[in-house]
Amino acid sequence: MQREHVKTAIIGGWVLALGAAAASFGVGSATGWMLLVGLGLVPPLMLFRMWRQPAPTMSEAIHQVLK
Helix, strand or coil: EEEEEEEHHHHHHHHHHHHHHHHHHHCCCCCHHHHHHHHHHHHHHHHHCCCCCCCCCCHHHHHHHHC
């Protein structure tokens, strides 16, 4: 699996798990929704921005040149 797909799957799983937790706890207040948005979106956004692709290996660079 490519790294972009792994990153997307981790973020999607995090958001779905938090959404399921919010539904099971019955979040109804504005404070609860703000907490849900803070815990649900901030960590995945940080992960998305900070997780960089590793540099290509020598064999990947050679393969790209030969294409």
